[in-house]
Amino acid sequence: MDSEDFQLAEEYFAFAIELAKKVGPMIRDAFYSEKEILTKSCTTDLVTETDQNVEKTILEAIKNSYPKHDFIGEESVAGGLKCNLTDAPTWIVDPIDGTTNFVHRFPYVAVCIGFVWKKERLFGVVYNPILNEMFTAFKGKGANLNDKKLKVSKEQDLGKSMIMTECGSSRDPKHLDKIFKNMQSVISAPVHAIHSLGSAACNICMVAQGGAEAYYEFGIHCWDYCAAGIIVEEAGGVVIDTQGGELDLMRRRIIAANNMSVAKSLSNVIVEQMELPRD
Structure with a gap:
């Protein structure tokens, strides 16, 4: 991938962070409210109206700003859209990862926004609005939790x-x-x-x-x-x-x-x- 593509991807990365911040309050407000709980593949595969609304908000924002980009979202696929990864710039989104946690008010939930271009993963944003934890990473530039650099454990065993x-x-x-x-x-x-x-x-x-x-x-x-x-x-x-x-x-x-x-x-x-x- 050339430098011009990476510069564009950096623009998309900044957009993704702002998008996660935008939907964060939707998740946080609903987290503490009564919810209508639906099921998908089985009685333990849960989905809520918030999952659907958050994905709709993200999809609309991406389509408005980058109409030629592809989109793979959990609720869109559940609704019948094909999950097809091509070489096109592609946003891969989970509106609420941890929906069962969300339903039970267990505070490990996150909106996840990944970006793949020419089948190469370029950046990721994982935002837990309940704990106010924003995890971000761009290829070759390290990872952060809010403003702190992340580093894995050194354990080898x-x-x-x-x-x-x-x-x-x-x-x-x-x-x-x-x-x-x-x-x-x-x-x-x-x-x-x-x-x-x-x-x-x-x-x-x-x-x-x-x-x-x-x-x-x-x-x-x-x-x-x-x-x-x-x-x-x-x-x-x-x-x-x-x-x-x-x-x-x-x-x-x-x-x-x-x-x-x-x-x-x-x-x-x-x-x-x-x-x-x-x-």
């Missing part, structure tokens, strides 16, 4: 690591069996602990700020980890496939870790590799 993961929304017994087998294998590696924040983006950002060494999960979507993935990389970490290879953004599985040593060690103790329909 999986056995001394804190691992983040989730059970996900699926309650299919076969799926859960694989999830729990993996958790049992990871905790028995051993590691110090397995924790869950209920949000893929918040889990990954916890790795980026050094509060955990790694995160892994199967079954999530590109909008869950596109933005956060570049934040952990720019904080000095890595993102890879759960089998140890290069991350495929549309494959719905990820390891995000503080370094490649921990990432590879974690991939080696994941006993149930899961192939899911691609985004």
Whole structure:
């Protein structure tokens, strides 16, 4: 990508930060209010009117300012739009990552805005308006939490690591069996602990700020980890496939870790590799 494209991307990055700030109050106000709760794929896959309104606000702002850009959003895809990643400038958005947390007023929720151009992830914005935490990163320029530079943990030993993961929304017994087998294998590696924040983006950002060494999960979507993935990389970490290879953004599985040593060690103790329909 040439310097002119990077300059344009920096403009889009500033726009994304302001956009996250704009929708933050919508999420924060609704967080403390009564909500109408709907479901999507199953009774534990929740969506609220706020998810839909926030995505609509973001989509309209992007289309008004950059009408030739592509858009992949969680609620738009749930509504029937195709999830198609091309070489075009593409915004990948989760209006509220951690909707179940949002419903229960557990304060780990975030609007996630990632940007991909020519299939290269260029920047990410993850904003938790409840805790007033703005995570940002632009390729090659480092990552920040508000005005503070982020740096991952220096730990090299999986056995001394804190691992983040989730059970996900699926309650299919076969799926859960694989999830729990993996958790049992990871905790028995051993590691110090397995924790869950209920949000893929918040889990990954916890790795980026050094509060955990790694995160892994199967079954999530590109909008869950596109933005956060570049934040952990720019904080000095890595993102890879759960089998140890290069991350495929549309494959719905990820390891995000503080370094490649921990990432590879974690991939080696994941006993149930899961192939899911691609985004």
